[in-house]
Amino acid sequence: MMKRRISAVLKQAVCILLSIIVIAPFYMVLINSFKGKSEAARMSLSLPAEWLFSNYAEVIEKAKLWQGLGNSLLYALVSTFIGVILSAMAAFVLSRNKIKLNKFLYFFILCGLFFPINYVTLIRVLQFFHLNDTRIGIIITFTGAMIPFCVFTIYNFISSVPTEMDEAAVIDGAGPLSLFFRIIVPMLKPTMVTCFILQFMTVWSDFLTPLYLSSKSKMFPMTMSVYQFFGKNKNSWNYIFADIILTCLPVIIVYLLGQRYIIGGLTSGAVKE
Amino acid sequence: MNVNKKKIYPQWFIVLPLVIYVLFFLLPSILGVGYSFTDWSSKSAKTGIHFVGLKNYIDIFTSNKNYVQGILHTLMFTVVSNIIKLIPALFLAILLNESIKCRGLYRTLFYLPSILPFVIIGLIFKSILNYNNGLLNAALEFLHLGFLKQKWLSDLGVVWKSIFAVDAWRGVGYVMTIFIAGLSAIPSSYYEAASIDGANFWQKLRMITLPMLKGSIMINLVFGITYGLKVFDIIYVLTNGGPGHATEVLTTYSFQLYSTGQYGMSTAMNTVLLIITAIIGVGVVKMMSRQEG
Numbered sequence: 001m002m003k004r005r006i007s008a009v010l011k012q013a014v015c016i017l018l019s020i021i022v023i024a025p026f027y028m029v030l031i032n033s034f035k036g037k038s039e040a041a042r043m044s045l046s047l048p049a050e051w052l053f054s055n056y057a058e059v060i061e062k063a064k065l066w067q068g069l070g071n072s073l074l075y076a077l078v079s080t081f082i083g084v085i086l087s088a089m090a091a092f093v094l095s096r097n098k099i100k101l102n103k104f105l106y107f108f109i110l111c112g113l114f115f116p117i118n119y120v121t122l123i124r125v126l127q128f129f130h131l132n133d134t135r136i137g138i139i140i141t142f143t144g145a146m147i148p149f150c151v152f153t154i155y156n157f158i159s160s161v162p163t164e165m166d167e168a169a170v171i172d173g174a175g176p177l178s179l180f181f182r183i184i185v186p187m188l189k190p191t192m193v194t195c196f197i198l199q200f201m202t203v204w205s206d207f208l209t210p211l212y213l214s215s216k217s218k219m220f221p222m223t224m225s226v227y228q229f230f231g232k233n234k235n236s237w238n239y240i241f242a243d244i245i246l247t248c249l250p251v252i253i254v255y256l257l258g259q260r261y262i263i264g265g266l267t268s269g270a271v272k273e
Numbered sequence: 274m275n276v277n278k279k280k281i282y283p284q285w286f287i288v289l290p291l292v293i294y295v296l297f298f299l300l301p302s303i304l305g306v307g308y309s310f311t312d313w314s315s316k317s318a319k320t321g322i323h324f325v326g327l328k329n330y331i332d333i334f335t336s337n338k339n340y341v342q343g344i345l346h347t348l349m350f351t352v353v354s355n356i357i358k359l360i361p362a363l364f365l366a367i368l369l370n371e372s373i374k375c376r377g378l379y380r381t382l383f384y385l386p387s388i389l390p391f392v393i394i395g396l397i398f399k400s401i402l403n404y405n406n407g408l409l410n411a412a413l414e415f416l417h418l419g420f421l422k423q424k425w426l427s428d429l430g431v432v433w434k435s436i437f438a439v440d441a442w443r444g445v446g447y448v449m450t451i452f453i454a455g456l457s458a459i460p461s462s463y464y465e466a467a468s469i470d471g472a473n474f475w476q477k478l479r480m481i482t483l484p485m486l487k488g489s490i491m492i493n494l495v496f497g498i499t500y501g502l503k504v505f506d507i508i509y510v511l512t513n514g515g516p517g518h519a520t521e522v523l524t525t526y527s528f529q530l531y532s533t534g535q536y537g538m539s540t541a542m543n544t545v546l547l548i549i550t551a552i553i554g555v556g557v558v559k560m561m562s563r564q565e566g
Binding site (some may be wrong): 008011012013014018019021022023024025029030041042043044045086088090092093094096097100102104107109110111112113114115116117118119120121122124125126129139140141144145147148151166168176178179204205206207208211220222223224226227230237240247248251252253255256259 | 279280286293300379381384390397407442461510520531539543553558
């Protein structure tokens with residue numbers, strides 16, 4: 001009994017210590033984002049001598065945050081929405097009609113899970129379509145890159161959706177599109193939401209794609225504009241920290257709202273074993 | 274029913290996603306292989322692009338610019354970062370799979386860092402690891418451990434350790450989450466039976482947990498290896514390959530070559546990465562297709 005209690009205390013101690021390691025950087029960033037410039041440069045954990053909430057208003061203007069936010073939202077929402085729907089359509093046919101060609105195509109698409117994007121030649125391809133240095137070019141790049149993951153995840157899920165529904169719907173005279181959107185999509189909702197959330201966060205966090213594909217700062221998403229802001233204001237840590245908080249906030253909100261979908265989706269492949 | 278399959282599951286559903294995937298993801302990689310045998314550069318608009326054979330690859334493997342070291346760093350990062358994350362994450366998952374107080378809160382909290390953009394994490398840790406007034410050195414001083422203070426990001430001996438630590442800070446929770454899901458699928462009766470037989474923690478780990486976690490370990494390795502080979506953001510922001518070229522990896526060299534206008538060399542570098550990932554990827558996909566039957 002005594003032994004069990006000691007081990008419970010030890011386990012709690014480990015968890016609390018790790019929690020502190022996770023939280024301390026967040027706390028440091030948050031608390032220093034309210035300080036004056038010289039006070040923030042000391043990066044201490046003490047409370048600000050004076051709470052400067054105005055830092056946030058100033059950084060929103062200085063770092064052109066609205067523009068970054070708009071771009072990030074545009075890239076993440078549009079590319080993910082298109083990517084998930086298209087992947088679901090492909091996964092549906094690939095998994096339901098397992099002819100030789102489709103089996104090959106499935107593994108052909110899966111290869112994309114591993115390959116890196118070659119941005120230098122991608123720019124060449126985008127030039128060919130007159131999409132280089134455009135927002136559409138960035139969006140379509142993100143969409144292309146997420147297709148393997150989404151097809152893989154949704155494909156695994158579809159096999160658990162019964163085919164009797166398909167047959168019934170077709171007998172009732174539904175075409176493939178209405179079968180897919182009215183019957184299949186509602187049943188795929190959990191896995192599609194998972195893909196949407198995970199890919200939304202991936203696009204939001206991505207740095208390399210806009211680094212290669214956008215030469216104009218008015219196309220920068222938040223990650224790029226934070227980095228650029230850091231480069232120009234290396235000593236104004238109070239502003240940098242405020243900028244960091246504002247960039248993190250959207251993903252943290254999405255994470256807390258969609259948490260149960262994330263865990264479920266991450267593990268749908270793992271638990272299948 | 275068979276006759277109708279083509280009608281209910283029309284092949285054109287696949288066309289658009291396939292076209293986007295091929296054109297904007299696969300084609301650049303294939304073109305990259307082609308361009309890696311040319312002298313394509315920012316001057317090519319005037320002089321044209323010429324076939325130069327294996328020159329770029331010879332340059333990569335023989336020049337004194339340490340490109341080979343960058344490739345080796347990428348491989349080293351992949352191996353070490355996976356070991357550093359997988360083992361602690363496994364024990365953490367086992368710990369949080371038991372019924373301890375606040376475990377829901379801990380799970381949420383430990384996963385949190387892995388959702389944040391690398392750039393942000395890089396910037397945060399750039400400040401924390403700052404020698405003069407960073408949080409880490411200040412904390413060490415506060416604990417009277419001042420002798421442990423380091424120039425975390427500029428000392429050759431510690432810079433890689435700092436990168437691995439930051440990477441683990443972000444990634445352990447993600448790996449842990451996948452392990453927890455795998456663990457929760459193991460019937461507790463297995464452990465009860467083993468306890469009756471007098472098995473200790475390590476025996477249970479070796480005989481029950483690890484074999485049953487095969488799927489989760491596999492997923493973690495696949496994600497971890499592909500992530501490791503493509504690593505860029507965290508190194509670019511934390512050290513930008515420095516001090517000197519000490520922490521340069523394949524992708525940072527590739528970006529550098531691109532930004533200095535040596536496109537042919539940059540694509541050759543990328544092709545090296547493509548070959549490495551292809552070898553690993555084909556192996557994994559083969560294994561998955563065997564399971565699929």
